[in-house]
Amino acid sequence: MAANSNRHTVNCPDCTTDISRRSFLRTAAAGGLAGSLATLTPRLHAAPTSSSPAETAVGEFYASLSDSQKAKICFPFNHKLQQKISANWHVTDPVIGDDFYSDSQRAIIDQIVKGLTSEEGYERLIRQMEEDDGGLNFYSCALFGDPQQGKFEWELTGRHLTMRADGNSVDKAAFGGPIVYGHGESDPSDNIYHYQTRQANKVFQALDPQQAKLALQDNAPRETNVQLRGSDAPFAGISGSALSDDQKQLVTETLQVLLAPYRQADIAEVMAILEQIGGVDALHMAFYKQGDLNSDKTWDIWRIEGPRFVWHFRGAPHVHAYINISA
Known part of the structure; x- marks a missing residue:
């Protein structure tokens, strides 16, 4: 049984601004620079691949999902939800600590996060999530596309965080696209x-x-x-x-x-x-x-x-x- 993880609201009036990822990715031609x-x-x-540790765990996560779970957190690649960027938002309604996920699925999510970070980065990120919103259990994730079939991107969101694992499905975009990090301590x-x-x-x-x-x-x-x-x-x-x-x-x-x-x-x-x-x-x-x-x-x-x-x-x-x- 998961720990109590009912969504709670954190007062952060300057954390609510969001923009579309499409405007993030709007580019102009780069000239030659030395x-x-x-x-x-x-x-x-150099780039992550579908067989990188985080992406391998994403594949395991997708394979573990029931049809009812997929209906809640899985979307087509380039779905509009994949386009949103914010310092404080939930890409899907279930949070990771909910009974919606099994203990083994939460363990895989943790492995994805570890795969996206260095050892020091993982420890710092876990501390940030704990201090800002009660821990990883209070964050949410989504999966865009099918890692068993082609392009895909797994996304983790919550207070002061947007991070991605895409196996280079988003072509030429570092981190799989724009990311956000932060910390609420002033x-x-x-x-x-x-x-x-x-x-x-x-x-x-x-x-x-x-x-x-x-x-x-x-x-x-x-x-x-x-x-x-x-x-x-x-x-x-x-x-x-x-x-x-x-x-x-x-x-x-x-x-x-x-x-x-x-x-x-x-x-x-x-x-x-x-x-x-x-x-x-x-x-x-x-x-x-x-x-x-x-x-x-x-x-x-x-x-x-x-x-x-x-x-x-x-x-x-x-x-x-x-x-x-x-x-």
Whole structure:
């Protein structure tokens, strides 16, 4: 018997904004850009496959579902529900702790999550879910398509989380499409993702005054404004091409820190996409005066963006991060 997991409501008035995944994936043609990834040089076509551990577990999960379960949580590939992105939503009505799922199915769901994350990332994610909404049992999942027949995507949603396993069914999209993570703790000393802000601010601290003037902006764009805009779009902040080699290395180290919670196959695909668009030279980094927690000039809202790459981190009043990376 599952633990009591009746859906409960968490007051999070700034977590309700959502946008369509279709607008996330709207792209323009990328131009030729030069750059390098320093120490990161993965295979150009690296990506998860249908036989990756998470996707293998998705196949096991699908095979375990009864017809009545499939009627509730399974949909055609590219169904409209697959298009929605939000920092706080449930893609299907049953939550994982409900009696709707068996103990063995909950164990498979846990294996999928483990397969999508590094060891450290899994531990951090479990803590986030526990603190934000009572644990994995209070999140929900859906399966789009049929992993036994062709294209598919498994999706996990809930407060401060959207993550996917697709075996590269969504072509050239890192993480299977846009993802969201966050944490509801507002105090930076307690927020489990504030370490990413500290790392990003190492780049800012390494800038000279003229560079810092370019990088620091007054007001941040909407956190959901992360559609891919192509190489002709104007990007806020300082261009990677304007950085010294040491500063570029700090950007590379920051990307490594940001990607560390995820599985190696997803990291490799992200870096392959970045290499295709021109590497660090193709990225811009912007930091925002808005939302400076504790008024300490450790900029809590920041953004890394390029033609096919957006990582928007809103650390105030608490963390919402939206990621969209696609070739």
